[in-house]
Amino acid sequence: MTLTELGQSVAEQFQNVYSCAPKWVAAAPGRVNVIGEHTDYNDGFVFPMAIDRYTVIAAAPSSSKANRIQLRSTIGGAPANIALDAPFHPEKKGSWVNYPLGVIAGFHARGLNPGPFDALIHSTVPLGGGLSSSAALEVSTATLLETIVGKKLDPVEKALLSQKAEHDYAGMPCGIMDQFISVMAKKDHILLLDCRSHKTELVPMTDPSIELLIINTNVKHELTGGEYAKRRSECEAGARALGLSSLRDADAETLERARSKMSETVYRRAKHVIGEIERTLHAAEGVRASNWPTVGQLMYASHASLRDDYEVSCPELDAVVDIAQSIGPKGGVFGCRMTGGGFGGCTVALGQADKVAAISERITAEYEKRTKIKPTLFVSRPAAGATVLKQ
Ligand code: GLA
Numbered sequence: 112m113t114l115t116e117l118g119q120s121v122a123e124q125f126q127n128v129y130s131c132a133p134k135w136v137a138a139a140p141g142r143v144n145v146i147g148e149h150t151d152y153n154d155g156f157v158f159p160m161a162i163d164r165y166t167v168i169a170a171a172p173s174s175s176k177a178n179r180i181q182l183r184s185t186i187g188g189a190p191a192n193i194a195l196d197a198p199f200h201p202e203k204k205g206s207w208v209n210y211p212l213g214v215i216a217g218f219h220a221r222g223l224n225p226g227p228f229d230a231l232i233h234s235t236v237p238l239g240g241g242l243s244s245s246a247a248l249e250v251s252t253a254t255l256l257e258t259i260v261g262k263k264l265d266p267v268e269k270a271l272l273s274q275k276a277e278h279d280y281a282g283m284p285c286g287i288m289d290q291f292i293s294v295m296a297k298k299d300h301i302l303l304l305d306c307r308s309h310k311t312e313l314v315p316m317t318d319p320s321i322e323l324l325i326i327n328t329n330v331k332h333e334l335t336g337g338e339y340a341k342r343r344s345e346c347e348a349g350a351r352a353l354g355l356s357s358l359r360d361a362d363a364e365t366l367e368r369a370r371s372k373m374s375e376t377v378y379r380r381a382k383h384v385i386g387e388i389e390r391t392l393h394a395a396e397g398v399r400a401s402n403w404p405t406v407g408q409l410m411y412a413s414h415a416s417l418r419d420d421y422e423v424s425c426p427e428l429d430a431v432v433d434i435a436q437s438i439g440p441k442g443g444v445f446g447c448r449m450t451g452g453g454f455g456g457c458t459v460a461l462g463q464a465d466k467v468a469a470i471s472e473r474i475t476a477e478y479e480k481r482t483k484i485k486p487t488l489f490v491s492r493p494a495a496g497a498t499v500l501k502q
Contacts, residue, residue, distance in 0.1 A: 114138060114163070114165060114498070114500070115500065117138070117165060117167055117233075117235065118136045118138060118167055118169075118500035118501065120233075121136065121167040121168075121169045121185075121231065121233045122136055122169050122501065124169075124185055124231060124233065125169040125170075125171070125231045128183060128231055129171065129174065129229050129231070130174075131171055131174065132171070133169035133170055133171045133231075133501065134170065134171045134172065134501070134502075135169070135170050135171070135255055135258045135259060135499070135501055135502050136167065136168070136169045136170075136255075136499070136500040136501035137167070137168050137251050137252075137254035137255035137257075137258060137497070137498070137499050137500065138165045138166065138167045138168075138251055138254070138497065138498055138500055139165065139166055139246075139247045139248075139249075139250035139251035139253075139254055139293045139294075139496070139497035139498075140161035140162060140163065140164060140165050140236070140247060140293055140296060140494050140495070140496065140497070141161070141162050141164045141165070141166075141236035141237075141242040141243045141244055141246070141247045141293070142159045142160065142161050142162060142242065142243045142246070142288075142289060142292040142293060142296070143159065143160060143162050143242060143323065143325055143450050143451075143457070143459050143491065144157060144158065144159040144288065144450045144451060144459070145158045145159065145160060145301055145323070145394065145398075145406075145410075145450075145459060145461075146158050146387075146390060146391050146394045146406075146409060146410060146413050146448065147159075147288075147387060147388070147390075147391035147394075148387060148413060148417055148421075148423075148448075148449070148450070148451070148453075149342060149346075149383070149384065149387065149417070149421055149423065149452075150306065150384055150387050150388050150391065151286030151287050151288040151304075151306045152284075152285075152286035152287075152306075152343055152346070153306075153346050153350075153357050153358040153359055153384045153388075154306055154307035154356075154357040154358075154359035154360075155306055155307075155358070155359050155384065155387070155388040155391070156303060156304065156305055156306065156388055156391040156392055156395075157286075157288045157302075157303075157304050157306060157391065158301055158302070158303055158304075158314075158391050158394060158395055158398075159288055159289075159292040159301070159302055159304075160292070160296065160300070160301040160302065160316065160323075160491075160493035160494070161292055161293065161296030161493060161494040161495065161496055162236075162242065162325065162491040162493075162494055163491050163492065163494040164234075164235045164236040164237070164242065164247075164491070165234070165235055165236065165247065165251070166232065166233070166234040166235075166236055166244065166247035166248045166250075166251040167232070167233050167234070167251065167500070168211075168230050168231070168232050168233075168251050168252060168255045169230065169231050169233075169501075170228045170229060170230035170231075170255055170259070171228065171229055172226070172227070172228055172229075173226075173227035173228050173229050174229060175227070175229075177192075177227065178194065178195045178196050178227055179192045179193055179194050179195055179227055180192070180193040180195065180215065180225070180227060180228055180229075180230065181193075181228075181229045181230065182208060182211055182230050182232060183229075183230070183231050183232070184207065184231075184232045184233070185231065185232065185233040185234075191206075191208040191212075193208075193212055193215060195224070195226070195227060199212060199215070199216040199219065201213070201279070201280045201281075201282070202280075204281075204282055207248070209276075209280040209281045209282075210245055210248040210249050210252070210276060210277065210280065210281055211230075211232070211248060211249070211252040212276075212280055213249070213275065213276025213277065213279055213280030213281065214249050214252040214253050214256065214272065214273060214276045215252070215256065216276070216279075216280070217253075217272040217273075217275055217276055218253075218256045218260065218272075221272075223256065223260045223262060224260070225256050225259040225260050226259075228259065230255070232248070232251075234247065234248065237327055237457075237487070239331050239456070240327050240329075240331075240456050240457055241449075241450060241451030241452060241453075241455070241456025241457045242325070242450075242451065242456070242457060243289040243292075243293065243451070245277060245281065245283070245289070246273065246277070246289035246290045246292075246293045247293055249273035249274075249276050249277060249290060249293075250269070250270075250273050250290055250293040250294055250496075250497045251497060252273075253269050253272060253273050253294075253497075254269075254497040254498070254499060257269075257499075258499050258502045266294050266295055267291075267309050269290075269294050270287060270290040270291045270293075270294045270295070271287070271290070273290040273293075273294075274286075274287055274289075274290045277290075283339070284339065284340050284343060285339075286306065287304075287306055287309075288304065288306070291304055291309075291311075292304070292496070293496060293497055294496050294497055295311060295496050296493065296494060296495055296496035297313050297493075297495060297496065298492075298493060298494060298495045299315060299316060299317050299492065299493050300313040300314060300315055300316060300493050301313075301314045301316050301395075301398060301493055302314075303391075303395045307357075307359055312395070314395055314398050314399055316398060316492075316493050318401055318403075319464060320463060320464050320465070321401075321403060321461065321462070321463070321464060322461075322462055322463070322464040322467045322490045323459055323460070323461060323462075323490065323491060323492075324459070324460040324461075324462055324467055324470065324471065324488060324489075324490050325450075325457050325458075325459055325460075325488065325489055325490070325491060326431050326447075326457060326458045326459075326460060326474060326478075326486050326487075326488050327456070327457045327486055327487040327488070328425075328427040328428055328430075328431060328455060328456065328457065328458070328478075328482075328484065328486060329484055329485065329486060329487060330425065330427045330455040330456075330482075330484060331454070331455040331456065332425055332454040332455045338423065338453075338454065339452055342380060342421065342423065345376060345377050345380040346358055346380055346381065346384060348373065348374075348377045349361075349366075349373060349377045349378070349380055349381035349384075350381075352369060352372045352373040352377065353365060353366070353369050353372075353381075358381055358384045358385060358388075359388065361381065361385050362385060363382075363385055363386070366378070366381055366382060366385055379419075379420040379421070379422075380420065380421060382416075382420050383416045383417065383420040383421040384421075386412075386416055387413060387416060387417075390409045390412060390413055393405070393409055394406050394409045394410070397409065403445045403461060404440065404445055406445065406446060406461060407440075407444070407445025407446025407447075407461050408445075408446060409446065410445075410446030410447060410448040410459075410461060411432070411436065411446050411447065411448065413448045414428075414429075414432050414447065414448035414449055414458075417448070417449055417453060418449075421453075423449075423452065423453030423454060424449050424453055424454075425453070425454055425455055426482075427455065427478075427482055427484065428449040428453070428455070428456075428458055430478055430481050430482055431447065431458045431460075431474060431478055431486070432447045432448060432449070432458060434473070434474050434477045434478060434481075435447035435458070435460050435470075435474065438470060438473055438474075442466065442469070442470060442473070443462050443463035443465070443466025443467070443469070443470055444460055444461070444462045444463075444466075444470055445461040445462060445463075446460065446461045447459065447460035447461070460474075467490055471488045474486065474488065475488060
């Protein structure tokens with residue numbers, strides 16, 4: 112289904128729910144991070160691309176007299192009503208409403224009031240699979256609100272507003288990668304983002320002989336929230352021990368010299384971040400040069416570092432990477448790594464397009480044999496960022 116068709120289907124569902132056609136429809140994609148994991152909140156580099164999986168929001172001016180926004184999801188459940196004549200407060204932790212609510216609050220804080228409306232949200236981004244379903248929800252909401260209020264935010268401001276929604280309303284102290292890529296992605300490009308300066312470079316990824324295969328382990332270990340914040344503070348401790356404002360300014364030698372000034376854990380976290388920033392820049396060079404074996408090796412190295420030093424992998428992610436590695440270049444696989452925050456979710460593999468079907472079959476069979484879990488696999492070309500489908 113194309114994005115236009117998806118938009119039409121959500122518009123039809125809106126009509127069924129609210130008995131009128133939507134006036135506005137907006138969409139924002141999920142993402143897969145090719146490399147550069149846990150570097151964004153260390154002022155480092157990341158290298159994500161948008162995938163052709165989207166969160167779509169259809170909306171129309173409110174049919175009720177109440178001064179409120181009504182949000183419904185196609186997943187079902189009770190509608191969420193957001194009062195517009197009272198201060199905004201986060202809903203209870205874990206509620207999906209917090210993501211759009213935080214974005215609506217961010218618009219209000221800028222004096223941008225969309226007024227009462229009814230909305231229906233639908234997503235094809237797997238939820239909680241490490242493909243940024245939350246950023247897609249925030250950014251699609253922001254895109255919808257821009258359309259309603261008739262003012263386009265600067266893309267950096269839009270991404271930061273969405274990130275703030277996640278911090279303040281969803282209680283997740285995420286970095287900037289997911290919201291930036293969902294806003295700024297361009298079809299057939301991977302985004303090299305400097306998380307310190309916010310400078311971006313769109314690196315073309317058009318080689319038809321290469322495919323990125325996303326493999327969802329379909330496990331989600333419930334550690335993520337607390338562990339993520341813990342990694343952030345360990346990185347800050349590492350930077351402090353080095354006398355730096357962030358690990359971005361450190362190199363391997365500086366770290367070795369200062370090893371005795373920090374705990375072994377903090378040392379290993381810093382080692383990952385410093386190495387990963389370098390790997391990300393090398394991988395971008397590799398993509399520019401279509402040097403797929405090198406990009407693949409960097410992906411494996413990234414995974415090993417996330418598993419051993421950063422300790423955010425899990426047996427299921429390791430199993431997929433191990434299977435990919437055993438298929439190897441002869442079988443068409445150049446590289447594979449976990450992607451996103453970790454502790455479950457997805458891996459991303461770089462493979463030969465003409466062998467992707469065979470690779471998928473082998474990974475599925477072997478993964479199921481080892482873990483007794485069925486994985487979900489799909490390929491995606493780099494997709495475009497947030498867009499308005501109807502206004
Ligand atoms: C999550 C966060 C991102 C980033 C990744 C790890 O996806 O939302 O900001 O930190 O984890 O790279």
